[in-house]
Amino acid sequence: MKKYKPYDWTLLEDLIVYNTNSKITSNIFDNQNSELCVEIGCGNGHFLTDKALNNPEKNYIGIEIKIGRIVRCIEKKVKNNLKNIKYINNEANFALDFMFEDDSIDLIYMTFPDPWPKRRHHKNRLFSEKFLDSVFKKMKYGGLFVFITDHEEYFKYSSDILIKDIRFEKIERISSNAELSNSLFGEKWKKENRKFYTMEFKKR
Numbered sequence: 001m002k003k004y005k006p007y008d009w010t011l012l013e014d015l016i017v018y019n020t021n022s023k024i025t026s027n028i029f030d031n032q033n034s035e036l037c038v039e040i041g042c043g044n045g046h047f048l049t050d051k052a053l054n055n056p057e058k059n060y061i062g063i064e065i066k067i068g069r070i071v072r073c074i075e076k077k078v079k080n081n082l083k084n085i086k087y088i089n090n091e092a093n094f095a096l097d098f099m100f101e102d103d104s105i106d107l108i109y110m111t112f113p114d115p116w117p118k119r120r121h122h123k124n125r126l127f128s129e130k131f132l133d134s135v136f137k138k139m140k141y142g143g144l145f146v147f148i149t150d151h152e153e154y155f156k157y158s159s160d161i162l163i164k165d166i167r168f169e170k171i172e173r174i175s176s177n178a179e180l181s182n183s184l185f186g187e188k189w190k191k192e193n194r195k196f197y198t199m200e201f202k203k204r
């Protein structure tokens with residue numbers, strides 16, 4: 001049986017917690033005027049840790065609903081002594097709507113979201129009209145949203161929602177597959193030679 005490293009729950013003291021009096025902007029970081037980049041459903045933090053290491057001039061926040069995965073994210077932050085990355089352990093819609101300041105986010109990544117393939121489970125999908133309302137409200141003008149999945153039907157479902165939303169402009173891709181698939185699930189699907197589907201769009 002595979003042995004898992006025990007969780008050090010004291011690391012959770014590092015989390016950003018919900019505070020009715022104070023909304024998140026880049027001001028919560030040492031570099032207060034830097035770009036704020038957010039990953040929705042950041043899993044164990046592979047992708048975001050790499051981004052924070054390679055772009056020390058930018059600030060990163062990962063949102064993840066599973067508490068064990070958040071502990072793994074913070075372990076990586078501590079190990080690499082990263083000051084430009086913080087985590088939220090909450091539901092992504094809640095975190096976006098109630099924890100962030102309006103017009104505060106420069107870039108949102110959604111890497112390999114759960115596709116919920118069965119029709120009766122589509123209601124659980126993160127990408128929705130309502131989700132785009134929150135993205136629109138919280139992103140700065142010109143802010144970028146980057147989406148990658150290995151699930152063709154979920155990609156079509158999401159891009160159909162996006163195309164109808166005139167508040168966003170679909171743009172030519174800036175990020176490469178190699179860059180975006182540098183996550184736990186991305187690496188897993190690469191080994192299975194799965195095809196990736198991506199889209200990038202800007203807030204008008």
Ligand SMILES: C[S@@+](CC[C@H](N)C(=O)[O-])C[C@H]1O[C@@H](n2cnc3c(N)ncnc32)[C@H](O)[C@@H]1O
Pocket residue numbers: 040041042043044047063064065066069090091092093110111112113114126183184185186
């Ligand atoms: C398929 S995994 C991908 C993880 C990571 N992005 C990667 O590429 O390796 C999807 C992640 O999204 C998280 N997640 C799913 N629904 C969520 C929600 N509503 N709010 C926050 N996180 C969520 C899951 O717990 C899981 O860690």
